[in-house]
Amino acid sequence: MTLQTEDWTLLAKCRGLQDELFPDGAEQKRARTVCAGCPVRSECLAEALDNRIEWGVWGGMTERERRQLLRQRTDITSWTSLLCPKPGAYVASTS
Numbered sequence: 108m109t110l111q112t113e114d115w116t117l118l119a120k121c122r123g124l125q126d127e128l129f130p131d132g133a134e135q136k137r138a139r140t141v142c143a144g145c146p147v148r149s150e151c152l153a154e155a156l157d158n159r160i161e162w163g164v165w166g167g168m169t170e171r172e173r174r175q176l177l178r179q180r181t182d183i184t185s186w187t188s189l190l191c192p193k194p195g196a197y198v199a200s201t202s
């Protein structure tokens with residue numbers, strides 16, 4: 108069965124693994140490997156950057172990496188517009 112949704116989190120590769128994405132410091136580099144191949148990586152990263160989420164791994168980036176990116180790119184007002192220019196419905200498989 109498939110479900111059409113605007114909720115990108117339904118396609119998150121890490122569904123059910125959230126605790127693994129919120130380790131401390133250096134462990135985040137290991138944890139971010141979960142994000143490889145995630146179909147909603149851009150949406151996830153944009154969510155964290157636009158909302159200045161300061162904890163955990165989002166979109167394959169650690170807290171430190173996201174802070175650095177935000178410091179470097181103060182000109183960007185909407186990461187969602189930049190990373191997800193065509194937001195829309197997602198098709199998720201359900202069981």
Ligand code: SF4
Pocket residue numbers: 119120121122128141142143145146147148149151152164165166167
């Ligand atoms: S990019 Fe990583 S943290 Fe974001 S939804 Fe995908 S697996 Fe989860």
